[in-house]
Amino acid sequence: MTDLDADALIAIRRDLHQIPELALHETRTHDYLMAKIQSWQSSWMTIKGVPEVPTAIMVRLAGTDPRRTIGYRTDIDALPVTEATGLPFASTIPGQMHACGHDVHMAVALGILQHFAANQPRDNMLFFFQPAEEEDYGGYRVYQAGAFTGEWQPDEFFAIHDNPALPAGQLATRQGTLFAGTTEIYLTLRGLSGHAAYPQRAKDSLVAAAAFIMQVQTIVSRNVDPLRGGVVTIGSLHAGTVPNIIPGEAKLSGTIRAFRQADIEMMQQRVRDIANGVAATYGVEADLKLIQGGYMPVENAPEQTADMMDFMAADPDTDFAEAEPAMTGEDFGFLTQKFPGTMAWLGVNDPEHTLHSDKLSPDEASIKPGVAAFIRFFNHRMQ
Known part of the structure; x- marks a missing residue:
């Protein structure tokens, strides 16, 4: 069996692009992946499901002379975004789109898997097709x-994430933290509604919400080392219905991001302190939920990352660059806390659009070089 060529990989990507599904509901995606994987069945391949997470797929390839188990992970879920690319293979599911490029991720993973399903590796290999990366922390x-x-x-784990700002097929990574860890903020402030003409008889949840929003902006500027950085963003605020009624309830949501888990935990505590202080100051009740789940910082393991960077920089057939850290969140971070791991960017050459854009259109010329580079790297790793 020959390796999948560029056209075959693009066809897979387009098939998957048309059936984007949200976290933990990737049933059609699961069935498509399973059909492909089963068509490459070999005597050294074992496929396993995870009953607790039914859309997950795990594939083990037994090595000829194994010294380790090399893991490779891809995410499979999509986003609640209405596609606006106008592509002939656009999403067929209303309000859902592979706007983060997981269709590209899956095509790359299938290309690597197909090669080693036909050419038995020396080391054991584990391929993990993971649901729920965008939310609900499937890896965890x-x-x-x-x-x-x-x-x-696995003894080590590898993964990619596409990057629209990089040239098609370029791989980039770095030592240390590549992506930030994140925490979701959900806050409900409950006061007492009343007439706008009699504010003394109400407890204004909207004013309390405004105070909370302004105060959390000091967390990064006054609590985080400027050399490390962080983000606290409140992206949603809902309160009230009409101009002349003081709202009795306000709901906010946002995100915390930082490169170090210790900073994230400190920022979480400052959000708690501020929420409690605002509640006491304005006479309202604060119901705060902070959810990190599996979204830890993606911390690249020193030995594996050094080997990848050295190999790809020296490989004449790989376009490689050293990456800068990014505030992007990725639940591969949880797996890097449990196993030595390395994540790399794969350039997909769409600089006009960011990840999660409804017009994101990755350059499909990136897929085959990504597959080929990892096949070469894994063969090097197994020497």
Whole structure:
């Protein structure tokens, strides 16, 4: 069996692009992936499901002379975005789109898997097709289900994330933290509604919400080391219905991001302190939920990352660059806390659009070089 060529990989990507599904609901995607994987069945391949996370797929390839188990992970879910690319293979599911490029990720993973399904690797290999990266932290869920145990435990994990700002097919990574960890903020402030003409008889949740929003802006500027950086953003505020009624309830949501887990935990505590202080100051009740789940910083492991960077920089067939850290969140970070791991950017050459844009259109010329570079790297790693 020959490796999948560029046209075959593009066809896979387009098939997957048309059936984007949200976190933990990737049933059609799961079935498509399973059909492809099963068509490459070999005597050294074992496929396993995860009952607790039914759309997850795990594939193990037994090595000829294994010294380790090399893991490779791809995410499979999409976003609640209405596609506006106008492409002939655009999403067929209203309000859902592969606006973060997971269709590209899956095509790359299938290309690598197909090669080693036809050419038995020296080391054991584990391919993890992970649901729920965008939300609901699928990697964490699968880990908690005990799926990475025994012969299914990787000694190291690798993954990619597409980057529209980089040239098609370029790979880029760095030592240390590549992506930030994140925490979702959900705050409900409950006061007492009343007539706008009699504010003394009400407890204004909207004024309390405004105070909270302004105060959390000091967390990064006054609590985080400027050399490390961080973000606190409130992206949603809902309160009130008409101009002359003081709202009795306000709901806010936002995000915390930082490159170090210790900074994230400190920022979480400052959000708690501010929420409690605002509640006491304005006489309202604060119901705060902070959810990190599996969205830890993506911390590249020193030994594996050095080997990848050295190999790809020296490989004449790989376009490689050293990356800068990004505030992007990725739940591969949880897996890098449990296993030595490395994530790299894959350039997809769409500089006019960012990840999560309804017009994101990755350059499909990126897929085959990404597959080929990782096949070469894994063969090097197994020497």
